[in-house]
Amino acid sequence: MSANETVRIAVVGAGPAGYTAAIYAARAGNAPTIIEGLAPGGQLMITTEIENFPGFEDPVPGPELMARMRAQALRVGAEVVSDVVESVDLRSRPFRLTFGSGAEILAETVIVATGAEARWLNIPSEEKFKGRGVSACATCDGFFFRGKIVAVVGGGDTAAEEATYLTNHASKVYLVHRRGELRASKIMVERVLANPKIEMKWFRTPDEILGDDSGVTGFRIADPRTGEKEELAVDGVFIAIGHRPNTELLGGQLALDAAGYIVTQPGSTRTSVPGVFAAGDVQDPHFRQAVTSAGTGCMAALEAGKFMEEGGA
Ligand code: FAD
Ligand code: NAP
Numbered sequence: 666m667s668a669n670e671t672v673r674i675a676v677v678g679a680g681p682a683g684y685t686a687a688i689y690a691a692r693a694g695n696a697p698t699i700i701e702g703l704a705p706g707g708q709l710m711i712t713t714e715i716e717n718f719p720g721f722e723d724p725v726p727g728p729e730l731m732a733r734m735r736a737q738a739l740r741v742g743a744e745v746v747s748d749v750v751e752s753v754d755l756r757s758r759p760f761r762l763t764f765g766s767g768a769e770i771l772a773e774t775v776i777v778a779t780g781a782e783a784r785w786l787n788i789p790s791e792e793k794f795k796g797r798g799v800s801a802c803a804t805c806d807g808f809f810f811r812g813k814i815v816a817v818v819g820g821g822d823t824a825a826e827e828a829t830y831l832t833n834h835a836s837k838v839y840l841v842h843r844r845g846e847l848r849a850s851k852i853m854v855e856r857v858l859a860n861p862k863i864e865m866k867w868f869r870t871p872d873e874i875l876g877d878d879s880g881v882t883g884f885r886i887a888d889p890r891t892g893e894k895e896e897l898a899v900d901g902v903f904i905a906i907g908h909r910p911n912t913e914l915l916g917g918q919l920a921l922d923a924a925g926y927i928v929t930q931p932g933s934t935r936t937s938v939p940g941v942f943a944a945g946d947v948q949d950p951h952f953r954q955a956v957t958s959a960g961t962g963c964m965a966a967l968e969a970g971k972f973m974e975e976g977g978a
Pocket of ligand 2: 822871906
């Protein structure tokens with residue numbers, strides 16, 4: 666790839682969505698260029714065992730799964746660029762992408778697959794026990810807490826959904842919320858409050874996650890009204906205080922929803938700008954799984970190909 670070359674498909678992001686988009690685009694003869702950003706492989710690079718990605722009878726380590734996806738994308742002809750897309754100009758086609766290094770490329774179509782990041786509490790003990798009892802994904806890690814006691818932090822739909830889901834595995838779930846009322850939707854609130862395995866901890870903020878070499882052993886929480894502290898004996902703490910989709914590079918040129926996710930047309934990966942498609946967590950406030958990201962990556966590559974075949978209408 667040289668400066669100012671026009672590529673057919675620029676795939677921004679190298680997670681399950683980006684690699685899958687690239688695999689489909691390359692096999693369709695659309696020579697994709699993946700710009701991999703600061704986290705090649707994406708979110709799964711920080712997880713040890715994935716048990717829910719089809720095709721692996723035994724749990725597969727996240728880095729191994731992503732190395733395989735990358736190798737597959739390269740084998741079928743994708744090009745990978747180690748750079749960050751700092752900004753895009755989507756006002757006219759071909760679109761212009763400017764990298765952190767200062768390089769630029771032009772692209773007939775763009776697939777945005779930049780993912781989303783869980784919001785964290787940003788307390789030192791959280792960082793210390795990430796992957797050893799601290800998680801931001803119940804669907805991913807709930808299975809490891811069979812018969813154990815866990816806490817979920819948050820009061821929105823994600824926290825309500827995570828707490829409810831975790832009762833399938835854990836013997837007890839504390840839902841720790843900083844106010845006296847959940848902001849989750851009515852039906853989710855009703856489900857949480859009716860679930861005998863969930864104990865609400867109202868007006869409680871996280872103070873410290875406690876543990877030892879084996880991982881998390883407790884969670885100290887505080888009442889912000891009185892400063893009074895208590896310790897919950899738990900084996901896991903799930904942080905569910907929201908996600909932040911990675912859309913800064915777009916500079917407001919694509920329509921986003923109220924939570925910051927790229928809006929796509931129903932049943933499609935088309936965005937508000939013709940020729941720009943979005944796949945994976947960056948456009949998905951609901952599922953945020955590797956397999957759904959891969960699925961929408963496939964859709965985006967097929968839709969980008971069709972868009973060019975039809976003359977970019
Ligand atoms: P991501 O994987 O987030 O990848 C985003 C990519 O975009 C990265 O390569 C990044 O470098 C790149 N990028 C971002 N900004 C830029 C930019 N400006 N320029 C260029 N590139 C950029 N899901 C499961 O299905 N099963 C599991 O067991 C599971 N476990 C998980 C465990 C953990 C700890 C976490 C955090 C998540 C887990 N998930 C799991 C969720 C899963 O990781 C995500 O749903 C999935 O990775 C989303 O894929 P994605 O391709 O949309 O984005
Ligand atoms: P959210 O609605 O922003 O809720 C975040 C929650 O975390 C809030 O209750 C907030 O408390 C709490 N919080 C934030 N920072 C905190 C901190 N530092 N310490 C302690 N608590 C903190 O996020 P979300 O639940 O991820 O939902 C995001 C969007 O996706 C919403 O629109 C939601 O409806 C949607 N969603 C929908 C579904 C579904 O329909 N099934 C599922 C998941 C998400 P306060 O309430 O006090 O602000």
